[in-house]
Amino acid sequence: xxxxxxxxxxxxxxxxxxxxxxxxxxxxxxxxxxxxxxxxxxxxxxxxxxxxxxxxxxxxxxxxxxxxxxxxxxxxxxxxxxxxxxxxxxxxxxxxxxxxxxxxxxxxxxxxxxxxxxxxxxxxxxxxxxxxxxxxxxxxxxxxxxxxxxxxxxxxxxxxxxxxxxxxxxxxxxxxxxxxxxxxxxxxxxxxxxxxxxxxxxxxxxxxxxxxxxxxxxxxxxxxxxxxxxxxxxxxxxxxxxxxxxxxxxxxxxxxxxxxxxxxxxxxxxxxxxxxxxxxxxxxxxxxxxxxxxxxxxxxxxxxxxxxxxxxxxxxxxxxxxxxxxxxxxxxxxxxxxxxxxxxxxxxxxxxxxxxxxxxxxxxxx
Numbered sequence: 001x002x003x004x005x006x007x008x009x010x011x012x013x014x015x016x017x018x019x020x021x022x023x024x025x026x027x028x029x030x031x032x033x034x035x036x037x038x039x040x041x042x043x044x045x046x047x048x049x050x051x052x053x054x055x056x057x058x059x060x061x062x063x064x065x066x067x068x069x070x071x072x073x074x075x076x077x078x079x080x081x082x083x084x085x086x087x088x089x090x091x092x093x094x095x096x097x098x099x100x101x102x103x104x105x106x107x108x109x110x111x112x113x114x115x116x117x118x119x120x121x122x123x124x125x126x127x128x129x130x131x132x133x134x135x136x137x138x139x140x141x142x143x144x145x146x147x148x149x150x151x152x153x154x155x156x157x158x159x160x161x162x163x164x165x166x167x168x169x170x171x172x173x174x175x176x177x178x179x180x181x182x183x184x185x186x187x188x189x190x191x192x193x194x195x196x197x198x199x200x201x202x203x204x205x206x207x208x209x210x211x212x213x214x215x216x217x218x219x220x221x222x223x224x225x226x227x228x229x230x231x232x233x234x235x236x237x238x239x240x241x242x243x244x245x246x247x248x249x250x251x252x253x254x255x256x257x258x259x260x261x262x263x264x265x266x267x268x269x270x271x272x273x274x275x276x277x278x279x280x281x282x283x284x285x286x287x288x289x290x291x292x293x294x295x296x297x298x299x300x301x302x303x304x305x306x307x308x309x310x311x312x313x314x315x316x317x318x319x320x321x322x323x324x325x326x327x328x329x330x331x332x333x334x335x336x337x338x339x340x341x342x343x344x345x346x347x348x349x350x351x352x353x354x355x356x357x358x359x360x361x362x363x364x365x366x
Contacts, residue, residue, distance in 0.1 A: 036285075050294070063169045063236070069342065070265045072232055073173060075157040075183060150225045151210040152184030158230050160257065161187040162216055163238030167198040170211070174203055181208075186225065188214035216250050217242060227256045233264045240268045240299040244289055247299075248309055255313040258347040264315060269300045270322055270339030276300045301341045315345035 067073055152158055157180075161169050164187035177183045185208060189195050198204060198211040212224055233254055239247055254264060269275060271288065275298065279290045289299045307320050320343040327336040 061168065062172050064172050066169055066172055067176060072263045072265060072344065073159065075180065152186065152225065155184035156182035159185045159232040159234065160230050161234040164189045164198055164211065165194050167201055169234060169236060170198055170209065171201065171203045174205065174209060183208060185209045187211050190215040217246050219249060219253050223257065228259055230257045231259060231262050233258060235264060236267045241297055244286065244299055248312060251309050251313040255315055255347060260347055260349045262347045264345045266306065266343040268341055269298060270341045271300045271302050273300055273339040274336045303341055306341050306343050310343065310345040316348055317343065318346050319344040
């Protein structure tokens with residue numbers, strides 16, 4: 001069969017029911033060479049820097065839906081206008097003092113679903129059990145927080161957004177929690193241009209926010225705060241831009257930043273989202289992993305893949321659903337079937353023997 005005919009058949013599948021779209025994987029077999037894939041991997045930050053130089057903060061809309069989908073962003077048991085009370089895990093490992101005394105803060109897409117598929121919870125954990133037993137011991141829980149150690153160290157509730165871009169999540173959060181002084185938001189991106197956009201924004205407040213350049217794939221890079229200090233990590237439309245071979249290592253590292261009981265909130269592209277269906281020949285880097293015309297990349301997840309990655313990192317699954325929506329552009333008379341995967345994963349309060357064995361096995365193979 002000639003290529004134009006095959007392409008026509010594949011594109012016609014876009015109008016077929018969801019269950020028949022698996023035939024689209026035929027297009028995914030046309031992959032770019034390994035040499036090209038290495039180029040996009042090594043120059044990933046350059047492509048995103050160029051993206052933000054061109055679009056600045058005009059490309060993405062502010063994610064005002066965040067608090068609706070992820071109420072965990074709000075301090076536990078508090079309304080947004082109330083003062084945040086001290087949380088029981090507002091303590092860090094004291095041995096971080098010698099390292100973080102030298103650290104400082106560097107200066108330098110979506111609506112509600114028609115139906116969702118969800119799954120239950122599961123077990124797992126991130127580093128060796130000794131770290132958590134220390135955090136859970138009376139010795140560590142009774143020691144006061146050393147406020148001079150790191151930015152936001154006097155906060156009672158800390159959030160990290162990974163891949164903050166131009167601040168489309170940062171500023172809705174800051175504006176909502178602006179009257180909550182014990183709240184602190186960290187945000188990072190490996191595109192320095194994006195971080196500069198955040199820091200130059202009129203709503204950026206250094207008293208409540210620390211924006212810094214960071215590559216989450218480089219596990220040797222330090223964060224401006226110790227492990228085990230975050231209440232919430234936001235990972236929204238970020239993991240899909242990372243090479244599939246590096247995703248597990250990123251999640252493993254992020255899980256170590258959470259306090260026991262802390263939440264990692266995830267949302268990203270789902271398998272056969274309209275964005276995937278629209279990729280043309282020559283844009284497939286590997287199975288379900290594509291490169292856009294501007295050099296940025298996107299992976300399209302299944303619910304099972306998300307479950308496996310986060311549970312291998314030792315996090316308990318609290319939510320894992322497929323969010324499908326039909327968007328209609330009435331002016332252009334175009335229908336768009338959107339698919340996203342959304343999940344909430346919690347770091348266990350106590351490390352079980354089962355979790356300890358799982359984590360030890362995962363880390364020993366890193």
